[in-house]
Amino acid sequence: MKIHEVIITTCDKNCNHHIAPMGINIIDNKVIIKPFKPSKTLDNLKESKCAIVNFIDDVRVFAGIVTGIKREWSLEKVSDNKVMRLKDANAHFTLKVKAETEDKVRPEISCEIIDRKTYKPFLGFNRAQFSVIEAAVLVSRLGRLPMKKIHEEIEYLKIGLDKTAGNIELEAWSWIEEKIRSFEIEHDA
Ligand SMILES: Cc1cc2nc3c(=O)[nH]c(=O)nc-3n(C[C@H](O)[C@H](O)[C@H](O)COP(=O)(O)O)c2cc1C
Structure with missing residues (x-):
């Protein structure tokens, strides 16, 4: 199934934000996220039942987080949503968690897309x-x-x-x- 490499923003019940690169599946109005266990993203998805998919062409966000060299990136509020989006994202989807398929290694979190916004144009492949x-x-x-x-x-x-x-x-x-x-x-x- 086609995988899109994106940045998932989530938060816990105390509104502590978390930013992580993930590969997701997009099927019509649905997004499937597959976080490995253990992961903060998985904990937050279970706890707050919401997330934002950030589509971003600034690849420093991916490299900065996995290397641990730059984990913090500017966030911006999305209407009255608890989860924030990456300020420099080209576009975002707001997600609501609908179901979870349990797995010892990599559960599947199935989400509904409840909002979509685009900020910057697609500038071609690089x-x-x-x-x-x-x-x-x-x-x-x-x-x-x-x-x-x-x-x-x-x-x-x-x-x-x-x-x-x-x-x-x-x-x-x-x-x-x-x-x-x-x-x-x-x-x-
Ligand atoms: C392009 C890319 C795609 C990734 N996709 C996934 C994924 O689908 N699931 C996952 O658990 N980790 C994935 N990772 C690794 C996580 O981003 C990384 O382990 C991160 O720390 C997740 O754990 P956390 O939620 O505890 O921060 C990916 C990393 C990169 C660079």
Whole structure:
């Protein structure tokens, strides 16, 4: 099933906000989120029963969060919703949790789209953005994938990055490289 890489914003009952990259399925008026256990996103979805899907082409948000180098991003209130959206999102969906399929590893949270807003136009595909997203997925699997595979994939992804990146993608890429370096030093990999 087609997966869209997005940023999910959620909050707990005390309105503490949480921002996390997730791959979601969009089927008509429904979104399926599949957070691994344990995760703050899963806890918040269960607790507050709402979320916002942020569609954003600033790939630093993905890289910043998975590397832990920049976890905080500007948020903006969406009418009277408890959950806030990313201020720089191109568009967002507001979600209401409708059902949960329990699973030991990765439950499926099925949500209804109750509102949609668009702020910025789609400006075409960019290979460097793709490279950063792929590299962010690799970073989220550090410790689980062999380092040889990570280095081979990073080398390939750098081709598209070098040819097409702007400053935003270059900054995101520098965080990815920094995280891989520090992981190797910490784990003597
Ligand atoms: C592009 C991308 C897609 C991701 N998709 C998922 C996902 O579908 N489910 C998940 O649990 N984690 C996913 N991750 C990893 C999470 O973003 C990361 O583990 C995050 O810390 C989630 O845990 P949290 O809710 O506790 O912050 C993805 C990461 C990236 C970069």
